[in-house]
Amino acid sequence: MEVGQMQRRLIEYTKSLFMEGILDDQFLQLQQLQDESNPDFVVEVVSLFFQDAEKLLNDITRALDQQSVDFPKVDAHVHQLKGSSASVGAQRVKNGCIAFRNFCEEQNVDGSLRCLQQIKQEYYHVKNKLEALFRLEQQIVAAGGSVPMMELSF
Amino acid sequence: MMQGNIWISTNLLGFAQSMTLVLRFQTRPSFGRAIFAHGSSSEPNSNSQFKGLKVILADDDDLNRTVTKKLLEKLGCHVTAVSSGFECLSALSAAENSFQIVLLDLHMPEMDGFEVALRIRKLRSQNWPLIIALTASAEEHVLERCLQIGISGVIRKPVLLQGMADELRRVL
Numbered sequence: 001m002e003v004g005q006m007q008r009r010l011i012e013y014t015k016s017l018f019m020e021g022i023l024d025d026q027f028l029q030l031q032q033l034q035d036e037s038n039p040d041f042v043v044e045v046v047s048l049f050f051q052d053a054e055k056l057l058n059d060i061t062r063a064l065d066q067q068s069v070d071f072p073k074v075d076a077h078v079h080q081l082k083g084s085s086a087s088v089g090a091q092r093v094k095n096g097c098i099a100f101r102n103f104c105e106e107q108n109v110d111g112s113l114r115c116l117q118q119i120k121q122e123y124y125h126v127k128n129k130l131e132a133l134f135r136l137e138q139q140i141v142a143a144g145g146s147v148p149m150m151e152l153s154f
Numbered sequence: 155m156m157q158g159n160i161w162i163s164t165n166l167l168g169f170a171q172s173m174t175l176v177l178r179f180q181t182r183p184s185f186g187r188a189i190f191a192h193g194s195s196s197e198p199n200s201n202s203q204f205k206g207l208k209v210i211l212a213d214d215d216d217l218n219r220t221v222t223k224k225l226l227e228k229l230g231c232h233v234t235a236v237s238s239g240f241e242c243l244s245a246l247s248a249a250e251n252s253f254q255i256v257l258l259d260l261h262m263p264e265m266d267g268f269e270v271a272l273r274i275r276k277l278r279s280q281n282w283p284l285i286i287a288l289t290a291s292a293e294e295h296v297l298e299r300c301l302q303i304g305i306s307g308v309i310r311k312p313v314l315l316q317g318m319a320d321e322l323r324r325v326l
Contacts, residue, residue, distance in 0.1 A: 026312050033224045033315070041224060048217045083290060084217045086312045 003145035010136045011148060017133070022126050027089030031149060046130055049088045053123055056081045057116075064112055074112065075104040081119075092122040204322060205230040208252065212242040212270065213259040213288065222257070222288070222313050229319055231255075239265030243273055246283070253283045255322070258305075260289040260296070271303045284325050288313065 034041040082097035096119035103111035213219040260267035286307040
């Protein structure tokens with residue numbers, strides 16, 4: 001596949017992620033912050049997000065598994081996850097966290113467990129999508145092309 | 155969500171007299187379709203106003219700190235990033251440092267942004283840096299409290315380049 005084709009494919013792929021609500025404008029913001037002095041900025045930040053998120057999801061799982069659930073603690077973890085997912089533009093994960101916090105407030109264990117399941121799914125979904133996106137970018141660069149920057153109007 | 159405000163003014167009997175709705179819209183450039191550009195995007199704001207501006211950023215979250223720092227550098231600022239209120243105060247007390255802006259996350263563990271701001275105000279009488287708070291909250295009492303303490307501005311998280319530039323411009 002030649003570079004132009006790959007670039008178009010990347011654009012279409014990225015667009016679809018926005019259309020499906022998997023990513024939001026904050027992700028574009030990250031891309032705009034990337035430049036020659038920091039060519040891997042987006043990958044670095046997203047990697048930080050993956051690390052953060054997986055640790056938090058583990059912490060939340062463990063906390064909900066306790067005999068007596070420490071809801072303030074769970075809420076604090078969810079708050080953090082909400083913050084970092086918002087910062088990278090992982091919209092569905094962020095929204096899941098917003099819903100989760102309501103269950104925490106109600107001290108609802110079942111609701112929380114269901115929400116956690118949902119968030120985990122959304123997280124792995126966005127992780128797969130972003131990793132695919134980065135692979136596409138790498139292919140373009142390896143073929144001697146440059147990664148197109150996007151501006152989308154919504 | 156739209157960073158707006160709605161309030162109802164009532165008359166003496168408690169009946170609603172008038173209602174006001176304020177919404178804040180951001181004007182965005184509209185593009186017909188996806189645009190290809192090579193390399194880095196041209197900055198939407200001129201950096202000259204913020205060039206060399208010495209900023210200290212305090213945020214305990216690694217990810218947010220990384221992103222916000224990059225954002226400020228993109229605007230031309232010199233950024234020192236710390237991860238706690240204590241580190242922030244130490245940096246400010248050091249004689250050779252002179253920061254013009256302090257960006258504080260309000261919700262840090264150990265010492266929150268309010269506490270840090272109070273202590274900054276007690277630190278020195280000359281060389282008062284401008285304090286801007288970072289918060290995910292949009293509640294009015296948060297804003298009020300900020301003003302009472304001497305915080306000059308507030309930026310909502312997650313931080314956008316335009317939002318940062320606007321607020322910096324406003325307080326400077």
